[in-house]
Amino acid sequence: MISLTKILTHAFEKDESHVHIEMKEKPYSNPYLVGVGLGLVLLAAFVIMGRGLGASGALSTAVAVTVNKIAPEHTSQNNFYKEYIGDENTNPLMDWLIFQTLGVLVGGFISGIISHRVKKGIEKGPRISSKMRLIYAFVGGGLLGYGAKLARGCMSGQALSGGAVLNLGSWAFMMMVFAGGYAAAYFMRRQWI
Amino acid sequence: MNAPLFKFEYFNTDVSLIIAFAIGIAFGIALEKGGFGRATILASQFYFTNMRVLKVMFTAIVTAMLGLYFLSVVGFVDLSLIYLTQTNMLPMIVGGLIAGVGFVIGGYCPGTSMVAVATGKIDAVVYVIGMVFGIFIFGEMFPSIENFFNSGFMGSVTLPAYFNLSYGFVVFLVVLMAIGAFAAAEWGEKKMAAKAGKEKQ
Amino acid sequence: MKKFFSNLTTNQKLGGVALVLGIMALFAGDPYGGTTIKVNEKDIALSTVGNSDKVSVTELADWIIKDRADFELIDLRSEEKYNEYTIPNSQCIPLLQLSASELQRNQKIILFSDDDVASSQAWFILKSKNYKGVYILDGGLNKWKENVLFPKAPINGSKDELVQFEKMKEVAKYFGGQAQTDSSITENTTLIKLPTSTTTKTKTTTPTGKKKKREGC
Numbered sequence: 019m020i021s022l023t024k025i026l027t028h029a030f031e032k033d034e035s036h037v038h039i040e041m042k043e044k045p046y047s048n049p050y051l052v053g054v055g056l057g058l059v060l061l062a063a064f065v066i067m068g069r070g071l072g073a074s075g076a077l078s079t080a081v082a083v084t085v086n087k088i089a090p091e092h093t094s095q096n097n098f099y100k101e102y103i104g105d106e107n108t109n110p111l112m113d114w115l116i117f118q119t120l121g122v123l124v125g126g127f128i129s130g131i132i133s134h135r136v137k138k139g140i141e142k143g144p145r146i147s148s149k150m151r152l153i154y155a156f157v158g159g160g161l162l163g164y165g166a167k168l169a170r171g172c173m174s175g176q177a178l179s180g181g182a183v184l185n186l187g188s189w190a191f192m193m194m195v196f197a198g199g200y201a202a203a204y205f206m207r208r209q210w211i
Numbered sequence: 212m213n214a215p216l217f218k219f220e221y222f223n224t225d226v227s228l229i230i231a232f233a234i235g236i237a238f239g240i241a242l243e244k245g246g247f248g249r250a251t252i253l254a255s256q257f258y259f260t261n262m263r264v265l266k267v268m269f270t271a272i273v274t275a276m277l278g279l280y281f282l283s284v285v286g287f288v289d290l291s292l293i294y295l296t297q298t299n300m301l302p303m304i305v306g307g308l309i310a311g312v313g314f315v316i317g318g319y320c321p322g323t324s325m326v327a328v329a330t331g332k333i334d335a336v337v338y339v340i341g342m343v344f345g346i347f348i349f350g351e352m353f354p355s356i357e358n359f360f361n362s363g364f365m366g367s368v369t370l371p372a373y374f375n376l377s378y379g380f381v382v383f384l385v386v387l388m389a390i391g392a393f394a395a396a397e398w399g400e401k402k403m404a405a406k407a408g409k410e411k412q
Numbered sequence: 413m414k415k416f417f418s419n420l421t422t423n424q425k426l427g428g429v430a431l432v433l434g435i436m437a438l439f440a441g442d443p444y445g446g447t448t449i450k451v452n453e454k455d456i457a458l459s460t461v462g463n464s465d466k467v468s469v470t471e472l473a474d475w476i477i478k479d480r481a482d483f484e485l486i487d488l489r490s491e492e493k494y495n496e497y498t499i500p501n502s503q504c505i506p507l508l509q510l511s512a513s514e515l516q517r518n519q520k521i522i523l524f525s526d527d528d529v530a531s532s533q534a535w536f537i538l539k540s541k542n543y544k545g546v547y548i549l550d551g552g553l554n555k556w557k558e559n560v561l562f563p564k565a566p567i568n569g570s571k572d573e574l575v576q577f578e579k580m581k582e583v584a585k586y587f588g589g590q591a592q593t594d595s596s597i598t599e600n601t602t603l604i605k606l607p608t609s610t611t612t613k614t615k616t617t618t619p620t621g622k623k624k625k626r627e628g629c
Contacts (some may be wrong), residue, residue, distance in 0.1 A: 034313070047243060049246075049263045050423055050426050053270020054269045054426070056270075057273065058278070061279060062237070063234050064278075065229075065279075066215065067214025078346050081343055081346045096354060097354075098360075114227060117228045117230075117231035118231040118262060121231065124327075126325060126326030126330060129244055130243050136331050141332050143254075152334055152337045154318075155319075155385065156338070158312075159337070160399050162320060162330060163342035164343065165308070166309065166342075168303075169306025170297070172322070173295040178268065180295075184385070185364065185370075186300075187300065188298075190303050194303070196341075197307070197311060198314070198315075199312070201308075201311070206316055216519050220518070277437070379442075381418055383438045386433065393423075404503075
């Protein structure tokens with residue numbers, strides 16, 4: 019695992035300085051306008067589908083389907099996996115969230131290409147090595163995957179979508195995410211600033 | 212016309228998947244344009260140097276909320292048919308804390324990590340692998356935490372229902388809160404920038 | 413005044429719009445359409461159950477035989493009457509409890525009672541609450557008994573009528589009834605109760621009866 023991160027980081031050591039310069043040079047759109055745009059996309063999802071956006075759900079489905087392929091008896095005992103596999107009538111991968119997530123990949127890529135922002139690299143602050151960054155990325159991802167499943171959603175599903183419909187649990191979740199983030203920020207400052 | 216369109220069967224499930232893809236593309240474009248494909252920008256939220264996350268997120272929430280509210284009031288949208296995740300208070304609080312910590316450590320959330328992967332960020336790829344791992348651990352641990360997962364069940368409850376306020380009033384409060392948060396964010400950013408400027412000198 | 417507006421930054425304009433909308437929200441009312449029914453006099457006069465809102469008993473019989481599940485069949489009578497005999501696959505929601513029921517606005521709902529009176533009332537209640545797919549069973553349970561359970565042979569009927577009658581004989585048998593072939597109408601007063609495994613429906617919140625799809629994140 020450590021050697022893997024070494025290989026990955028070594029390949030991109032050269033790009034470190036690039037990342038800093040780019041950050042100052044590329045202006046991003048007015049955040050409020052972007053927010054309105056995002057809000058309209060979310061509204062479209064509500065009006066057309068009666069549901070909000072999401073992200074972690076697609077990954078959960080992928081995990082559940084994979085585990086199911088390897089050990090079906092195991093998943094049949096497990097209520098969490100079962101929910102994502104559904105019944106035998108429909109292919110669990112023909113899932114709304116999976117298609118939406120694929121769209122996010124495509125959309126992000128298109129927007130990146132148009133703005134010349136697609137570039138291989140590692141996002142990190144100036145005081146940390148790439149290797150550590152990747153380790154943190156893995157740990158952070160793990161925590162977020164776990165926490166999001168515990169809370170039945172992530173930022174997109176709970177905070178954004180649930181927030182817009184004034185869902186009690188979603189707002190509680192959102193507040194806690196900010197709380198947890200700010201609490202951990204002090205300890206992580208090496209990584210970012 | 213009635214909305215949500217899908218729930219009134221204007222089109223079938225297969226078409227809905229195409230729509231999912233289209234909406235996803237729009238979602239991805241919006242996120243990338245907002246700068247959310249970069250962990251450094253996302254993380255700066257927590258150091259008060261760049262409050263984009265707060266601004267974009269709350270603006271999006273307010274926009275969608277206002278849109279949904281007014282479309283429902285005029286009768287175009289049937290609000291009761293919009294999906295409302297059930298509230299399990301304690302797991303959501305704990306999950307939120309864990310997710311928040313994960314956010315700052317990892318630098319992404321699931322949606323933004325996808326955009327980052329699409330724009331070539333290796334740390335995002337590692338992050339996604341981490342997420343898959345985290346979900347897997349959760350799945351494996353599930354039988355033992357299933358009770359906790361289902362605890363604090365409150366059904367599908369909205370803020371207005373819980374606090375016994377009218378829906379419109381809560382909408383108003385949320386708008387006020389958002390505007391207040393934005394003003395504070397702008398002020399905070401200016402202060403941090405001034406501080407940084409002073410330090411440079 | 414105009415200068416004031418043009419001098420505002422984009423952000424301030426956005427904030428202003430949001431604030432205005434927020435204040436409007438204070439007065440705009442309940443987005444759920446409420447439980448109070450606002451009725452317009454003209455609408456009352458104009459709205460009558462049109463022919464397109466009716467379902468004939470033979471049509472319904474056909475759908476049940478074909479096992480169609482895309483509608484909710486509602487028996488508006490009391491529970492005792494419902495338990496005595498009802499049309500298969502129906503739910504019992506007495507008229508008084510209709511507003512409190514879990515019926516959703518996008519479901520196809522077919523209402524019936526003994527005759528057309530209660531079902532028309534129910535139709536009106538649901539229509540004023542903006543329900544879209546509301547129908548009444550034309551003639552109600554009385555017609556059902558007359559045409560489906562105990563169809564009478566047409567006297568001096570045309571070929572078409574006779575063919576139709578043969579078909580109705582089978583339909584009647586399916587529902588546990590019996591075709592009346594002699595000219596003296598013998599009314600069968602003991603009604604056969606059909607297997608009730610399908611009549612007691614668990615009230616699901618998914619209108620189409622498909623597996624409940626996760627719609628969260």
